[in-house]
Amino acid sequence: xxxxxxxxxxYWDREDVESMYDKxxxxxxIELIRRxxxxxxxxxxxxxxxxxxxxxxxxxxxxxxxxxxxxxxRLRKAAxxxxxxxxxxxxxxxxxxxxxxxxxxxxxxxxRFLINLPAWELQGRVLLExxxxxxxxxxxxxxxxxxxxxxxxxxxxxxxxLEPIPVxxxxxxxxxEVLVAFMRERGHPLAEVDGLGAxxxxxxxxxxxxxxxxxxNCEFNRRAAAPAVESAxxxxxxxxxxxxxVFRK
Ligand SMILES: C[S@@+](CC[C@H](N)C(=O)[O-])C[C@H]1O[C@@H](n2cnc3c(N)ncnc32)[C@H](O)[C@@H]1O
Numbered sequence: 001x002x003x004x005x006x007x008x009x010x011y012w013d014r015e016d017v018e019s020m021y022d023k024x025x026x027x028x029x030i031e032l033i034r035r036x037x038x039x040x041x042x043x044x045x046x047x048x049x050x051x052x053x054x055x056x057x058x059x060x061x062x063x064x065x066x067x068x069x070x071x072x073x074r075l076r077k078a079a080x081x082x083x084x085x086x087x088x089x090x091x092x093x094x095x096x097x098x099x100x101x102x103x104x105x106x107x108x109x110x111x112r113f114l115i116n117l118p119a120w121e122l123q124g125r126v127l128l129e130x131x132x133x134x135x136x137x138x139x140x141x142x143x144x145x146x147x148x149x150x151x152x153x154x155x156x157x158x159x160x161x162l163e164p165i166p167v168x169x170x171x172x173x174x175x176x177e178v179l180v181a182f183m184r185e186r187g188h189p190l191a192e193v194d195g196l197g198a199x200x201x202x203x204x205x206x207x208x209x210x211x212x213x214x215x216x217n218c219e220f221n222r223r224a225a226a227p228a229v230e231s232a233x234x235x236x237x238x239x240x241x242x243x244x245x246v247f248r249k
Contacts, residue, residue, distance in 0.1 A: 003118040003170045012071040019049035022216040024225040029143050030056045041106040047113020051078025058088045070094035095126045104135045115145040115171040134249040145173030146243045153239045156205045192246040197235025199224050
């Protein structure tokens with residue numbers, strides 16, 4: 001079923017909604033992106049939400065970050081999150097309506113934003129528009145949902161007798177092969193793909209076997225999020241519901 005656009009904005013305008021409840025995952029996502037950003041870049045944070053990523057990217061030396069979102073509530077929360085930093089600007093932008101943005105960004109980050117566009121045609125259109133706003137040689141870094149990643153993780157869960165984890169009503173995850181082929185055919189070959197496979201496998205595959213209580217902030221998740229755990233298991237994009245794809249202009 002395709003989610004309705006009005007309901008998606010209504011959802012993101014709610015005060016009580018958080019973009020990511022699992023803060024260990026949020027921080028691991030941010031770190032996956034941040035370590036690919038050099039100092040001194042002009043960065044667009046598309047669909048910035050409450051601004052945790054915006055804040056982290058703005059702390060890179062010499063960075064300038066323009067953070068945009070269609071929800072006034074998200075923008076207000078993001079502004080509070082980065083309060084006191086003068087290298088961050090905000091703008092209310094709905095990527096499905098006419099908008100104006102600079103076209104000379106060094107890097108554009110989309111962190112779980114594109115999965116909120118309720119049809120592949122819309123996601124593809126906005127992907128190409130984001131590429132248009134990069135300077136030559138710039139990079140689009142999208143940390144987004146992967147349906148094959150969901151299926152792989154759910155396959156592991158099924159083997160352990162666990163129920164599948166569904167994709168939320170307001171999200172549409174990417175088909176990895178369709179995404180990469182679409183971009184390649186339009187002159188944007190994939191530069192890199194990565195993921196947080198160890199964290200997903202441990203927290204969504206193993207921990208539920210030991211403790212049925214959902215507690216994102218538990219010690220197990222904190223330890224599972226350590227970069228050393230990912231380095232030891234080297235799962236990368238495997239079992240990863242969210243993947244980082246990097247495309248260069
Ligand atoms: C899952 S949140 C991610 C927020 C943030 N990037 C993060 O990583 O926590 C998705 C964000 O995309 C924004 N969004 C959804 N559809 C949008 C649209 N059409 N135009 C601009 N922003 C949109 C929502 O308001 C929300 O803040």
